[in-house]
Amino acid sequence: xxxxxxRRGRSGDRQVVGSPGSFEAFYRREVRGVLAVxxxxxxxxxxxxxxxxxxxxRAYRDWEHVGRMDRPEAWVRRVALNLAVGRWRRARSEARAxxxxxxxxxxxxxxxxxxxxWDAVRSLPRRQAQVVALTYVEDLDDxxxxxxxxxxxxxxxxxxxxxxxxxxxxxxxxx
Amino acid sequence: xxxxxxxxxxxxQARRAAAEIAPGMDAARYRRRRTRRSRLAGAVAxxxxxxxxxxVIVVTGSDDxxxxxxxxxxxxxxTTVTVPxxxxxxxxxxxxxxxxxxxxxxxxxxxxxxxxRHRMATAWTGSELFVWGGHYGSAVVDPPPPQLFLxxxxxxxxxxxxxxxxxxxxxxxxxxxxxxVVVVGDAIVLWGRGAVVxxxxxxxxxxxDDGTWESLHGEFFSRLGSRVSVVWTGDxxxxxxxxxxxxxxSRETFDLPAFPAGPDDTVHSPQRxxxxxxxxxxxxxxxxxxxxxGDGSWSLLDGPPVxxxxxxxxWTDQGLLVANYQMAAAFYRNGVWTRPGDLPLRFFECLPxxxxxxxxPVVRMCSGIAIWDGVRGSWVPVALDDVGxxxxxxxxxxxxxxxxxxxxxxxxxxxxxxxxxxxxPPTIPIGVMQLDIPDGxxxxxSFAPEQGPEGFIPDDETIGVVxxxxxxxxxxxxxxxxxxxxxxxxxxxxxxxxxxxGRPVVEYIDADGTVGMALHDPNGSDVAFxxxxxxxxxxxxxxxxxxxxxxxxxxxxxxxxxxDAHGLRFEIPEGWVLAGESLTPNLAIPTEVFSAATYPMRxxxxxxxxxxxxxxxxxxxxxxFVSVQWGPTRYAQEPRPDTFTxxxxxxxxxNDDVRECLSRTDRYSLDIWWSSFLDGxxxxxxxxxxxxxxxxxxxxxxxxxxxxxxxxxxx
Numbered sequence: 001x002x003x004x005x006x007r008r009g010r011s012g013d014r015q016v017v018g019s020p021g022s023f024e025a026f027y028r029r030e031v032r033g034v035l036a037v038x039x040x041x042x043x044x045x046x047x048x049x050x051x052x053x054x055x056x057x058r059a060y061r062d063w064e065h066v067g068r069m070d071r072p073e074a075w076v077r078r079v080a081l082n083l084a085v086g087r088w089r090r091a092r093s094e095a096r097a098x099x100x101x102x103x104x105x106x107x108x109x110x111x112x113x114x115x116x117x118w119d120a121v122r123s124l125p126r127r128q129a130q131v132v133a134l135t136y137v138e139d140l141d142d143x144x145x146x147x148x149x150x151x152x153x154x155x156x157x158x159x160x161x162x163x164x165x166x167x168x169x170x171x172x173x174x175x
Numbered sequence: 176x177x178x179x180x181x182x183x184x185x186x187x188q189a190r191r192a193a194a195e196i197a198p199g200m201d202a203a204r205y206r207r208r209r210t211r212r213s214r215l216a217g218a219v220a221x222x223x224x225x226x227x228x229x230x231v232i233v234v235t236g237s238d239d240x241x242x243x244x245x246x247x248x249x250x251x252x253x254t255t256v257t258v259p260x261x262x263x264x265x266x267x268x269x270x271x272x273x274x275x276x277x278x279x280x281x282x283x284x285x286x287x288x289x290x291x292r293h294r295m296a297t298a299w300t301g302s303e304l305f306v307w308g309g310h311y312g313s314a315v316v317d318p319p320p321p322q323l324f325l326x327x328x329x330x331x332x333x334x335x336x337x338x339x340x341x342x343x344x345x346x347x348x349x350x351x352x353x354x355x356v357v358v359v360g361d362a363i364v365l366w367g368r369g370a371v372v373x374x375x376x377x378x379x380x381x382x383x384d385d386g387t388w389e390s391l392h393g394e395f396f397s398r399l400g401s402r403v404s405v406v407w408t409g410d411x412x413x414x415x416x417x418x419x420x421x422x423x424x425s426r427e428t429f430d431l432p433a434f435p436a437g438p439d440d441t442v443h444s445p446q447r448x449x450x451x452x453x454x455x456x457x458x459x460x461x462x463x464x465x466x467x468x469g470d471g472s473w474s475l476l477d478g479p480p481v482x483x484x485x486x487x488x489x490w491t492d493q494g495l496l497v498a499n500y501q502m503a504a505a506f507y508r509n510g511v512w513t514r515p516g517d518l519p520l521r522f523f524e525c526l527p528x529x530x531x532x533x534x535x536p537v538v539r540m541c542s543g544i545a546i547w548d549g550v551r552g553s554w555v556p557v558a559l560d561d562v563g564x565x566x567x568x569x570x571x572x573x574x575x576x577x578x579x580x581x582x583x584x585x586x587x588x589x590x591x592x593x594x595x596x597x598x599x600p601p602t603i604p605i606g607v608m609q610l611d612i613p614d615g616x617x618x619x620x621s622f623a624p625e626q627g628p629e630g631f632i633p634d635d636e637t638i639g640v641v642x643x644x645x646x647x648x649x650x651x652x653x654x655x656x657x658x659x660x661x662x663x664x665x666x667x668x669x670x671x672x673x674x675x676x677g678r679p680v681v682e683y684i685d686a687d688g689t690v691g692m693a694l695h696d697p698n699g700s701d702v703a704f705x706x707x708x709x710x711x712x713x714x715x716x717x718x719x720x721x722x723x724x725x726x727x728x729x730x731x732x733x734x735x736x737x738x739d740a741h742g743l744r745f746e747i748p749e750g751w752v753l754a755g756e757s758l759t760p761n762l763a764i765p766t767e768v769f770s771a772a773t774y775p776m777r778x779x780x781x782x783x784x785x786x787x788x789x790x791x792x793x794x795x796x797x798x799x800f801v802s803v804q805w806g807p808t809r810y811a812q813e814p815r816p817d818t819f820t821x822x823x824x825x826x827x828x829x830n831d832d833v834r835e836c837l838s839r840t841d842r843y844s845l846d847i848w849w850s851s852f853l854d855g856x857x858x859x860x861x862x863x864x865x866x867x868x869x870x871x872x873x874x875x876x877x878x879x880x881x882x883x884x885x886x887x888x889x890x
Contacts, residue, residue: 035193040186049196082843117185136186164178173176 280600492534606654758787765806
């Protein structure tokens with residue numbers, strides 16, 4: 001399924017159609033994209049992997065249902081994004097003491113400028129962070145982002161505008 | 176730089192990272208995890224059916240069901256009883272278990288025939304410990320009923336721990352309440368409070384040679400009472416307060432020069448007398464008095480530079496030690512008073528008890544024991560034998576040990592390092608807390624604020640202990656009375672770091688980058704502060720070890736209440752809320768037995784019948800929620816574990832099935848367990864929800880609630 005296909009209908013992932021395809025094929029096709037967005041929203045590699053893995057596990061466990069959805073890739077992305085943001089916020093408090101003990105685990109060996117960007121994204125409200133990740137990492141338009149997150153394109157635009165404004169201010173760059 | 180350019184570069188890097196990671200992830204792993212989780216999933220999925228009608232359903236007819244499911248969907252009125260609990264202020268560790276200080280230098284001994292006694296007459300002869308009489312019953316009755324003083328006696332040999340009876344006290348002895356004892360060569364002299372019966376014998380002597388008793392008569396002994404101090408000079412007994420001496424060989428009484436006028440013996444500063452080898456020293460609440468045989472009068476010397484109220488004294492290798500109830504300490508030797516540093520113990524309204532353990536100065540207070548280490552030139556704080564509880568038993572000093580002979584019979588042996596310094600036990604008191612010393616650190620010294628002649632120094636009550644490691648780290652642990660004053664000048668508050676007792680430890684940092692950590696005692700009395708210097712990296716690692724080694728023996732334990740519902744008895748801790756009605760009103764099978772949380776709950780939900788959606792709605796970051804349902808045995812496969820753990824609960828759980836029934840937006844970041852087990856022919860299903868910041872204490876309470884469940888039958 002090409003990316004353009006995913007931009008149909010907001011609630012497409014909830015529609016149950018036909019018979020499920022191969023989970024393995026679905027996984028091979030989507031894992032990089034899902035990982036890319038979880039990487040952008042988590043600080044450590046294991047957190048990104050864990051969020052993606054958990055999302056695929058949920059898809060697999062209920063593949064009879066998820067696999068019949070019109071847009072299972074949107075479903076798995078939404079689950080992964082929710083997990084990634086939740087994990088990041090929780091891990092932040094758990095990690096405070098550890099951060100004093102040792103340098104943070106080098107997750108993705110990011111460039112300083114890149115890491116600074118994603119740190120700023122992670123500091124955004126949850127929905128804004130998800131919109132930014134999907135917009136830039138997945139290169140989705142407002143409708144595509146709305147598909148994944150289950151929100152209207154107009155709402156996506158509002159979140160994206162606020163996020164860009166906040167990021168430009170925090171990163172001290174031109175919007 | 177434009178935002179879009181930056182974002183595109185960041186996105187590209189995220190995609191590259193994903194491309195690197197993805198090949199290492201294998202779709203097959205989900206099959207393995209699925210298998211592990213699947214056992215319960217099928218069973219509990221049945222429960223996800225919304226049952227609209229609150230019908231009365233009895234499950235029968237299945238071969239594997241031996242007990243009927245309760246026939247109502249509402250929780251009956253629970254009956255509540257108080258769980259017998261340890262009394263308040265029983266020492267507990269952060270996990271709630273009673274503390275045993277044994278092992279921190281104290282050893283439990285067989286109390287033998289003196290078990291349960293208190294206020295006995297005790298004497299150390301250099302090789303054996305003699306005990307006579309004492310009372311049974313309440314140790315806190317003051318004075319104890321006179322008729323309860325016992326007459327039997329025993330001798331304890333430390334070398335083999337054997338108790339042997341002695342001849343009992345002779346009949347006709349005056350009441351020996353608050354007994355006083357003096358060892359006079361080959362005999363032990365006893366006397367006590369005084370007459371109860373006219374014509375009774377005031378004092379008796381026990382012969383160490385033949386084990387017989389001798390009644391002592393004459394003017395000297397007729398003047399003795401429990402408040403009169405008597406000192407043995409090697410050939411005579413001297414009683415400064417009554418102005419008499421008694422020659423042991425000739426059995427004659429002599430007058431002493433009149434004792435200088437003025438208050439010297441008070442209830443809280445009783446007069447003590449000591450033989451220095453050439454003269455008698457006497458001190459109580461007043462100045463130091465001195466008299467040598469042949470002197471025509473007592474000499475009045477300078478008093479100790481410590482407040483006179485509530486103080487005790489003892490003659491030691493360091494000279495005369497005087498300590499008062501405010502931890503002030505002073506030594507008198509060769510005509511000079513010195514201050515060795517005040518006792519590094521926390522103040523309680525408590526009388527000091529000074530002892531000499533083979534010449535080593537020791538003081539017991541209600542917050543701990545301080546032993547003078549002449550090699551280190553510092554007091555070593557030592558935990559009480561029964562930390563957290565008042566010690567009513569006599570404190571007896573032998574040549575190398577302290578014995579506590581009260582509710583327990585325990586010994587603390589003062590061991591020495593090759594250089595003569597004292598071996599510091601692994602646990603020591605620091606303020607109102609106790610400190611388990613981390614491995615690799617050696618005690619260096621202690622410090623305490625010095626009390627002035629008038630008493631407290633009001634502004635700084637910080638006491639502390641300094642440790643060093645072989646690697647050169649030097650860590651200081653302090654305890655300050657009063658919250659908010661636990662860190663020294665120069666440190667500024669940083670962030671919250673590690674957690675101890677489920678509470679964040681605030682970090683502080685000074686201008687040199689030294690990290691300190693502050694921890695409040697649970698009862699709010701003290702704040703401990705730890706900082707370490709001397710390491711090239713990570714100064715805070717040992718600081719964390721020290722801060723984690725602190726524990727409070729004074730924390731009041733959580734009270735637990737037992738409740739019965741549907742024949743199931745369970746306990747919840749004080750502070751938890753028990754749902755007064757079913758939180759799953761649309762659920763018939765299984766049936767909710769009880770729900771409890773650390774916050775108020777409300778019943779109902781819009782999504783699933785079996786999940787108390789609204790009950791979990793208000794769960795906050797530090798909260799916990801537990802709900803137990805009772806269903807047919809087909810709902811469970813695993814037998815109930817001996818003890819519940821989150822690890823045990825996790826593999827069997829289908830936790831997302833609960834999450835998906837919640838409407839909270841953060842439901843996927845909540846810690847949720849849904850598990851089931853077989854117990855007494857019944858299947859019990861458990862739903863647990865924990866906030867992100869639920870403390871270890873709260874988590875342990877969740878497990879204890881499950882562990883407490885017991886079938887007691889329908890009432």
